[in-house]
Amino acid sequence: MRAVRLRRPPKDPLSPPQPASPAEFRPYRRFVSWLVLSCIVVGSVYLLSSVGVTIYRRRHVPPVAEKVSAQVTDSEIVSCYEELDDVRQGLQRHLENFHHLLASYDQAEAQRWAEEGNSWTAGWKALGQRCRFGELPVTRLRKELEQIAAAHEELGQTNDLYTRAFKRFGVELAPRMDRVRERMKKIGERLAKSSASPPGENKP
Numbered sequence: 001m002r003a004v005r006l007r008r009p010p011k012d013p014l015s016p017p018q019p020a021s022p023a024e025f026r027p028y029r030r031f032v033s034w035l036v037l038s039c040i041v042v043g044s045v046y047l048l049s050s051v052g053v054t055i056y057r058r059r060h061v062p063p064v065a066e067k068v069s070a071q072v073t074d075s076e077i078v079s080c081y082e083e084l085d086d087v088r089q090g091l092q093r094h095l096e097n098f099h100h101l102l103a104s105y106d107q108a109e110a111q112r113w114a115e116e117g118n119s120w121t122a123g124w125k126a127l128g129q130r131c132r133f134g135e136l137p138v139t140r141l142r143k144e145l146e147q148i149a150a151a152h153e154e155l156g157q158t159n160d161l162y163t164r165a166f167k168r169f170g171v172e173l174a175p176r177m178d179r180v181r182e183r184m185k186k187i188g189e190r191l192a193k194s195s196a197s198p199p200g201e202n203k204p
Contacts, residue, residue: 077145080130090120097113098166110166
């Protein structure tokens with residue numbers, strides 16, 4: 001007996017396409033999942049590395065060069081001057097962040113600013129020791145060396161003044177500003193409710 005072969009009905013060109021089998025998407029989904037996971041891992045490692053390097057730099061000041069000679073040379077004085085100018089610029093950037101901190105006090109930012117100040121102070125002290133500002137060796141450029149040493153001392157005093165002001169702000173002024181901010185917020189909320197209420201319904 002001859003087997004009867006069934007024919008499939010012709011496909012209607014207007015019929016909607018059949019959805020793809022879930023098995024067809026498995027390799028693609030697996031690839032996307034691995035790609036997303038790899039990006040997350042790389043981003044996390046980069047973030048942790050950046051934070052670690054930042055903390056290390058703040059807490060570990062690189063060692064300075066050896067002290068200048070007892071009979072300090074002109075080139076050594078020029079080197080001390082250039083290093084002091086770098087220290088001055090670092091303090092200026094540090095103090096500029098102080099004003100931003102006053103505008104919006106944040107505990108984490110305050111801690112970061114304090115650690116940055118400690119790092120600057122360590123570098124400032126190391127420079128004073130290297131250049132013998134406390135000794136002022138005999139040199140042909142004695143007057144210039146004295147002026148450099150005086151500028152070095154003034155930078156330290158300036159940093160101390162800002163640091164004391166910062167501590168006072170954190171202990172006394174920042175809480176006061178927070179209280180005023182909360183009080184103004186409540187006043188604003190009451191005024192908004194009073195403006196939204198019909199006339200005659202305002203409560204004292």
